[in-house]
Every structure is written in C-alpha cells, then in structure tokens.
Amino acid sequence: MKQSEILQFLQQVAKQKISPENALLKMQDNGFTELEYAKIDTERTARTGYPEVIYGAGKSAAQITGIVQAMKQHEQPILATRVAADKAAAVLTQEPQLKYDEVAHTLVLSVAPPERIGEIAIVTAGTSDINVAEEAAVTAELFGNEVTRIYDVGVAGIQRLFSKLDLIRRANVVIVIAGMEGALTSVVGGLVDVPVIAVPTSVGYGSHLNGLTPLLSMLNSCAAGISVVNIDNGFGAAYNASMINHLAGGKQK
Template identity: 45%
Template sequence: ARRGYPEAVLCEGKTMEHLVAIARAVGERGSTNGHQPLGTILFTRASATQAEAVCRELPDAVHDPVARIIAWPGPVPEPSGGTVLVLCAGTADIPVAREALLTAQHLGRPAELVVDVGVAGLHRILARVDQIAAASAIVVVAGMDGALASVVAGLASAPVIGVPTSVGYGAALDGLAPLLSMLNACAPGVAVVNIDNGYGAGHLAAQIAAGG
C-alpha cells in the first residue's frame, strides 16, 4: 500500500491474462505481512467478464456491479476522520458516484451518498444545506452542464471535488462540457478530477477528510 492507502488496479484496458496474473499475485501475497494488514486492494472499472475472472482468483472479494469495483479483502474498515459527502446530479451519474462512495469507505471514512439533486430543481440541493455544512469533504458528481459543482461550492465551506461525467450526448462531448464548466466554477474551493473518475475523487476526499 503506497503512502499508507489501499492500492488500486485499473482493469479497463488490461488483457484478461495480465489481469488474472495480477489478481493471482495479490491472492498469493495475502492480506497481511504476518503482523499487520496490508490494506485493501481495489479493482476499478471492471467489466462483468473481468469481475468474474478476478473473483475466481479471489473468491472472498466483494464486487459492486454498479460501481464496477471489486474489493479484496471485502469488508470496509472501521470509519474514522470526517465525513465524505457524495452529491449526485442525476440518476445516470449513480455508477460514478457510487465508485467515489465505496472508495472513500475503503479508505476508512464515513461516507454518504445523496442522489438526484441537480440544479434544475434548486429546492433539492437547498434541502441539504445541513448535510453540506457537516461534511469534511464533498464530492459533486454531474454530467451535462456540471452546474452543481458551482452551486454546492457557493453553499459549502468544505473543499469540493468535482467529478464530471460522460452522461449526456452531442455537445456534452463525452464529459468535456461538464469538465470545462467545473474548471471554471465561479465559486472558489472547487478542484476537478478526470471525467467519470469516481475512484480518484473518493480517494482525494478521503485524504482531505482524514483529519476530521
């Protein structure tokens, strides 16, 4: 585990042979070095076929097919530090949001997910101001106009991590539109990760919230 955090294996783009070899090596190394736990390994962006192959090597791994994450060993650690709040604009953004949520939990933070709070109906996000005020780090997951990041940053004093998603079509340009929008958030306190990168956002939010 580099720098004290769980390792992650990006499944997408790997051949089946390479992926299986990695999973096997993980299993052979075991989850402790004898004395101490070595930390969870996350397999991210796993297709159904890839997930099946990984779980064949690591039968006690836990697979979340919506988030496309496999964790080994499966159980999340006892939460510590401040709360990570994941806010999600629309239903189609849920897979990415859930990837952020599970990552933050596997890194040891208490974490909550709130869905369907896009800015087209402002009352939905305004109903969450207390939850926003209580969070130590906030992940905002949104596609299309990406406007939720700016609105939340205007309401929060905690750092906001924006995750643009590839949800949408046409001029959404596979997520470039919300990426650019979030990079230009008119409220300060927002930084952005790659399109659909729920893993990266969850990791960073967990680091930020580590101190509580």
C-alpha cells in the same frame, strides 16, 4: 533489510503469528512483486498511506487474478476499478472472496474492516451519474471514510438540493458529480465551507462532448474552494477526498 526487522520476523514465526513461508517472502521483499505483465508495488502503503489499486480496463481477467493473488500474499487490501461484469465473473471463479459491485464496476477485498472516520458527502446531479458516484463511494469506504450518498439533486429541481443541505454541510469534504452542463458544482461550492471536488461525467447530449463541456464549466466555476478531477474519475476524487478527510483528523462538524 535491517537486522532488527529480520529478528522481528523470526520472533513472529516462533510465536506462530506468521508462517515461515510468509516470513521468508517478507525478508526477500525488494519493494515490488515481479509478474510477467506487471510489477506490484508492495511498498506503496508504507510510502503514501494508500495501497496500489488495480485499473481493470485493458487488463484480462487472468491478469487481474494474478495481480490480486500477488497482493494477497502481502496482505494488502484490494480494489480493482473499471471491471466489466463478464470479466469480474471470470475473476470470481478463481478468487470468490472478492466482492463485485455491479454499479461501481469494482472488485474489493478488505484485509480487515477499516475504522471509518470523518465524513465525505458524495452528491450527484442525476441518477445517470450514480455509477461514477459509487466508484467514489466504494473507494472512500475502503480507505476508511464515512460516506454519505446524496443522489439526484441537480439544478433542474434545486429544491431537492436545499432539502439535503444539512447533510452536505456536515461533511469534511464534498464530492460533486455532474454531467450535462455541470452547474451543480458552482451551486454547492457557494453553499459550503469545506473543500469541494468536482467530477464531470460523460452524461449528456451532443454538444456535451462526452464530458468536456462540464469539465470546462467546472474549471471555470466562479465559486472558490473547488478542485476538478478528470472526466468520470470517481476513484481519483475519492482518493483526494480521503486525504483531506484524514488530514482533518476525522473531525465531526
């Protein structure tokens, strides 16, 4: 650590802006926090502009709680995705300040309310896609983006989509979430002048193949300007959309 950084921490302690314990923790920081089961990347925000995110599936409630507590020591915003309700309840007994979203299956703690800029439109083909859409929405909002939700406007009743076109076209980037055959992506891609991020979902009947059919359909879209993330990956879509929206400088259309 540079002497100027050490001096800055000492000055903050003298002004009682941070505690001596926190100052010592920061001065000893080697870029990650070592836990028995995880290494918390404390420099990710400085490198990439976005904090580390906890993938909750496959982790125990105790492990999620330990990671949350380590991140809180570094005053990082917290987002845990794919957290089942029973697991979230166990985490909340230890960290009640977290907010659980039962639809998105996320746990969130904002260090400070972010200044939200620009606009991301999140569009779903059906109501059954909303859990993936809400994972995207929660992520995008935590990362400082205005979000407009436009749900259940699939091609089976395409007039519903047309009634919302003004809202969709106002955004700097559009996330389109669809299961079944995934046709909504191509339709939206042909109607807007901004990047479209497609999310196939595992919603559909047998030959839908748990999301493989809309994934291939979206990858083969005839509309230009479309990128595709993995099946049910609302988080990944929101991360990319946030980067695009911030590159646009939060410009309002």
